[in-house]
Amino acid sequence: MKDDQHQKPVKLKCEGCGVEAEFSSAEEAFEAGWDCPPMFTGVVTCPDCLSAPILFRKRRAEVAE
Numbered sequence: 515m516k517d518d519q520h521q522k523p524v525k526l527k528c529e530g531c532g533v534e535a536e537f538s539s540a541e542e543a544f545e546a547g548w549d550c551p552p553m554f555t556g557v558v559t560c561p562d563c564l565s566a567p568i569l570f571r572k573r574r575a576e577v578a579e
Contacts (some may be wrong), residue, residue: 516561518544521538521539521541522539522540523536523537523538524536524537524540524543524550526543526548526550526558526560527558528548528558528559528560528562528563529557529558529559529563529568530559530560530562530564530565530567530568531560531562531563533560533562535560537549538542540546540552540553541553546558546561547561548561549565554556556569556572557569
């Protein structure tokens with residue numbers, strides 16, 4: 515992934531609670547406590563929600579298919 519992609523504006527929606535936020539870059543979102551691509555893959559979560567339970571649910575669903 516190119517470094518310039520880290521600097522593009524991003525709009526995120528937490529997969530845990532549904533809260534939405536906009537940031538000037540993915541790096542800014544990550545520094546604000548969000549788990550989001552490209553720094554964190556598989557799930558998007560806000561600072562108030564834990565990503566592990568969502569990841570486990572997604573993996574279980576994939577295995578069940």
